Structure formats: C-alpha cells, structure tokens
Amino acid sequence: MSALTTAAPGAPVVELDLAELRRDPYPAYAELRRTAPLAWVPSVGRHLLTRYDDIVHAEKLPEVFSSREEGSLLLRTVGPNMLREDDPDHRRLRTAAEPPTRPRQVRDQWAAAFERTAHELLDRIAGRGGADLVRDFAEPLVAANLALVLGLRNASADDIADWSRAMMDGNSNYADDPDIWLRAERATRAIEEAVAEMAEVTRREPDGSVISSMVHAADPVDLAEIQNNVKVIIGGGVNEPRDVFGVGAWALLRRPEALERVLKDPSAWKRVFEETARWISPIGMYPRQLTQDYEIAGVTLPAGSRVALVIASGNRDESVFERADEFDLDRPHRPHLAFGGGPHFCMGAWVARHEVSAIAWPLVFSRLKGLRLDDGATASDSGSAAGSLDGWVFRGLTSLDVTWQATA
Amino acid sequence: MPTVIFQLPDGTERKVIAASGTVLMQAAVSGGVEGIVAECGGNASCATCHVYVDSAQAELVGPPNDVEDEMLDFTAAERRPTSRLSCQIHLSDALDGLVVHVPEEQV
Numbered sequence: 001m002s003a004l005t006t007a008a009p010g011a012p013v014v015e016l017d018l019a020e021l022r023r024d025p026y027p028a029y030a031e032l033r034r035t036a037p038l039a040w041v042p043s044v045g046r047h048l049l050t051r052y053d054d055i056v057h058a059e060k061l062p063e064v065f066s067s068r069e070e071g072s073l074l075l076r077t078v079g080p081n082m083l084r085e086d087d088p089d090h091r092r093l094r095t096a097a098e099p100p101t102r103p104r105q106v107r108d109q110w111a112a113a114f115e116r117t118a119h120e121l122l123d124r125i126a127g128r129g130g131a132d133l134v135r136d137f138a139e140p141l142v143a144a145n146l147a148l149v150l151g152l153r154n155a156s157a158d159d160i161a162d163w164s165r166a167m168m169d170g171n172s173n174y175a176d177d178p179d180i181w182l183r184a185e186r187a188t189r190a191i192e193e194a195v196a197e198m199a200e201v202t203r204r205e206p207d208g209s210v211i212s213s214m215v216h217a218a219d220p221v222d223l224a225e226i227q228n229n230v231k232v233i234i235g236g237g238v239n240e241p242r243d244v245f246g247v248g249a250w251a252l253l254r255r256p257e258a259l260e261r262v263l264k265d266p267s268a269w270k271r272v273f274e275e276t277a278r279w280i281s282p283i284g285m286y287p288r289q290l291t292q293d294y295e296i297a298g299v300t301l302p303a304g305s306r307v308a309l310v311i312a313s314g315n316r317d318e319s320v321f322e323r324a325d326e327f328d329l330d331r332p333h334r335p336h337l338a339f340g341g342g343p344h345f346c347m348g349a350w351v352a353r354h355e356v357s358a359i360a361w362p363l364v365f366s367r368l369k370g371l372r373l374d375d376g377a378t379a380s381d382s383g384s385a386a387g388s389l390d391g392w393v394f395r396g397l398t399s400l401d402v403t404w405q406a407t408a
Numbered sequence: 409m410p411t412v413i414f415q416l417p418d419g420t421e422r423k424v425i426a427a428s429g430t431v432l433m434q435a436a437v438s439g440g441v442e443g444i445v446a447e448c449g450g451n452a453s454c455a456t457c458h459v460y461v462d463s464a465q466a467e468l469v470g471p472p473n474d475v476e477d478e479m480l481d482f483t484a485a486e487r488r489p490t491s492r493l494s495c496q497i498h499l500s501d502a503l504d505g506l507v508v509h510v511p512e513e514q515v
Binding site: 343350 | 448
C-alpha cells in the first residue's frame with residue numbers, strides 16, 4: 001500500500017507553523033484536541049492524532065496502524081530497523097536486542113558503572129561552581145552508559161553523542177540539506193565499522209551487551225541488522241534520557257518546595273521521572289501508516305494514510321490529567337504515553353529510569369551544594385520564556401546553566 | 409470459553425468470558441476491565457498488567473517464567489507470592505472460573 005500524501009476525505013485541514021510548533025507546541029495541541037482531534041496538517045504532511053484515548057487505541061492496533069512508513073527519513077538515515085517494522089519481524093529483532101536492557105540486568109550488570117561515570121563527570125566540574133548540566137553532565141553520562149550497554153567499547157562518549165546528533169539531524173532533514181545527509185552518512189558508516197568489530201569480539205567472548213545478545217540470539221540476526229538497530233538505538237538513546245534529566249532538574253530548581261520534598265524522600269525521584277516524561281515528553285510524536293481503511297476520531301482514513309501519534313499532546317489531555325499543563329508530583333498516577341505503547345514500548349525505559357532517577361538526579365543534587373539556575377534560565381514554563389526549550393518531534397532543553405558553591 | 413473474574417480494588421468484580429487460547433491481559437482489555445494497563449501490549453516489558461491470582465488457584469495457574477519473574481520485581485504495587493503478569497497467563501478451559509485480584513496501582 002503506497003503512502004497517501006494528502007488529507008483523508010472529511011479530515012479537517014489545520015495550518016500549523018513549524019517554527020511556532022518547535023518553540024511551544026502545547027497551545028496548538030490543546031486547540032486540536034478541542035476542535036480537530038484528527039487533523040491534516042500540510043506543513044507536517046500527516047494527520048495529527050492528539051487525544052489520549054485515540055492514541056492509546058491506535059497503539060493497540062499495530063496491524064492497522066503500521067510502523068512500516070514509506071518515505072520515512074529514519075529509514076533513509078539508518079536503513080531497515082525494528083522501529084519501522086511490524087511483528088513478527090520486529091519481534092525477532094526486539095527479542096534478540098532486549099535482554100541487556102531489562103530491569104534486573106540494569107540493576108545487576110550496569111548500575112555500578114553508570115554511577116562511577118556520573119561521579120567522574122561531577123569530579124570534573126565540581127570545582128568550577130557553574131556549568132551547563134545538559135552539555136557538561138547529562139549528555140556525556142547517557143552517551144557513556146549507552147556505549148556500555150550496547151557493547152561499543154571501541155567508541156567514546158563523544159563519538160556516541162556526535163553520531164547521535166548527526167543521525168537525528170538526518171531524521172528531521174525535511175529540507176533535504178545535502179550537508180546534513182553527508183554528516184549522517186559519515187556517522188552511520190563509523191557505527192557500522194565499530195559494530196562489526198565488536199560483533200567479532202563478542203562472537204568469541206559474550207559480554208552481556210546488546211551487540212553480544214544479538215550476535216548470540218536463538219533466532220539468528222545478521223550483521224547488517226545488528227548495525228542498523230544499533231544505529232537506531234544510538235539515535236534515540238542519547239537525547240531522550242538527556243532531555244528527561246534536563247527538564248526534570250529545571251522543573252525542580254524552579255519549585256523549591258517540591259525539590260525539598262524529594263531530597264527528604266528519595267523514593268520520590270521515581271515520581272519526578274514519570275511526571276517529567278509526561279509533562280514535556282522527550283519524544284513528541286511518531287508516525288504510523290494505515291494498512292486498511294479505518295475510522296478514528298470521527299474520520300474514515302483510507303488505507304495508506306499517514307498519521308502522527310502525538311503522544312506529547314495525549315500527555316496533556318485534560319480528560320485524563322487534571323491541570324495537565326502543570327508539573328505536579330502529587331497528581332493521581334495515570335499511565336502516560338511518553339514511552340509509547342504496544343510492541344514498540346520503549347526498549348530503553350528501564351535503563352533511562354535507572355540512570356536518571358536513581359543516579360543522575362540524586363548525585364547532582366547531593367554533590368553540588370546550593371545548586372541554582374543561572375539568571376535567564378528562571379523564566380516561566382512555556383516555550384519562549386524558557387529560552388532553551390526547543391522542539392516538537394523531540395523536545396528538551398538545549399542547555400541548563402546552573403551555579404553552585406564550588407568545592408576544592 | 410473460560411469465564412474469568414477480576415476483583416477490583418474498590419471491592420466490585422467484573423466477569424469476562426474469554427476466547428480459549430487468549431491471554432488473561434487480552435481478556436481484561438477487551439472486557440474493558442479498569443486497572444489492567446498493559447502498556448507494552450503483552451510482551452512482558454512494562455510490568456503494568458500485574459494481578460494477584462487467588463491463592464486457592466495459584467497452583468493451577470502455575471509460577472511465572474524467568475522473564476516474567478524478573479519483571480514482577482518492578483511492579484508498582486507490592487509483589488506477593490501469587491503475583492503474575494496477566495499477559496503471560498494463557499487461558500484454557502482448565503482455567504474456567506479463575507479469580508484474580510487487580511492491584512491498586514500499575515504505574
């Protein structure tokens with residue numbers, strides 16, 4: 001079924017400015033949920049599905065809302081991979097790759113090394129009394145952790161972060177900029193070489209990493225499949241935990257009472273994680289393509305229609321989350337959509353939960369005494385005033401400038 | 409067609425008639441049972457379809473497999489001896505009349 005690049009008959013057409021959406025997408029989403037919960041948005045080239053219940057409904061019907069999207073920029077950047085496959089092909093790859101990311105493995109195999117790396121990064125900046133916690137701490141931490149879990153002992157944290165950025169730029173290269181494609185290709189070639197080398201090593205000596213797990217999978221996976229799926233994991237595995245870290249730290253630094261409570265009761269870091277991921281979801285939306293005619297949100301979409309499931313909007317749906325625009329650790333526990341749902345439920349969820357809520361936040365707030373936001377980073381929660389909050393497909397703080405009492 | 413009974417935290421119960429060969433989570437979701445979230449759609453990756461099997465039937469249902477056993481350590485509500493992930497319980501006529509208790513929290 002070829003992709004349809006036009007509105008479904010009867011679908012409302014809503015013009016949205018992409019620059020405005022990047023700056024602050026939430027007012028536009030609120031209006032869509034109210035007046036056009038399924039709308040064709042020409043600048044995005046897709047129908048946007050924005051209500052919580054409709055998104056959950058679509059996620060639970062992968063045989064209708066297929067991950068195989070034609071013309072996907074992700075496919076162009078990294079080649080065929082599990083994010084753009086449906087079961088059973090997706091399941092074979094996921095089963096092979098997943099074991100090292102499961103929660104007990106995270107706790108028993110990776111957590112101690114995650115913590116060591118976090119301490120080393122803090123040792124480096126503690127005496128400075130000020131830093132950009134996104135660039136100087138969160139990004140190198142999650143990149144180093146990712147290298148470890150993937151089994152890329154032959155790559156540095158900087159390599160991982162650079163590769164991730166180059167591929168993410170490719171995935172959103174709607175303007176078809178040739179320089180961006182060139183950088184993405186250079187990154188993917190470097191990853192292919194690094195993966196090939198480690199696949200060879202772990203074939204002889206299994207090391208519990210994702211690459212090792214795929215090499216030794218019961219249902220065989222070939223090298224090109226390992227390479228492409230490692231690319232996808234590097235693409236998403238840096239910015240998502242980095243952005244939850246940054247947004248959550250920023251939210252607490254602006255809410256001293258909430259921060260004080262969490263510092264007194266460290267078990268609350270888990271709530272901070274889930275509420276942060278709900279409030280400003282690192283992944284704002286993902287695409288699906290219909291395999292058959294299907295009615296949703298009052299519109300019959302023909303087979304081949306392209307739909308974006310806007311999970312950032314579902315996470316602000318007032319019918320599910322009261323005062324949804326507020327960051328509130330005490331809100332009733334309802335499942336948010338930030339990790340996606342169905343067979344593609346985020347494979348990195350347990351890694352991210354642990355590295356951010358059990359290690360990164362507690363260490364930063366205990367080691368950097370008197371931590372506060374730099375002037376300029378203290379404005380309101382909405383997009384423009386927050387300065388460095390950016391993006392709608394992916395959203396996070398591009399920087400988090402803070403100061404503290406320097407220690408010798 | 410086994411009938412399964414979900415005892416909800418508010419003291420009420422829901423009876424669902426399930427097709428043989430489906431899993432308990434699917435029966436709950438199709439039957440609109442509140443409190444079975446099942447974020448990952450049945451792949452034992454999310455720990456949000458947790459149930460307590462009624463003690464009298466625990467032996468009949470059997471223990472969790474290894475992958476499920478691990479995930480049960482990370483459920484939102486406390487793990488008990490009869491905890492299972494409902495996506496890993498395959499329904500058959502032998503389980504007709506199964507009673508499970510839905511915990512207060514899944515997330």
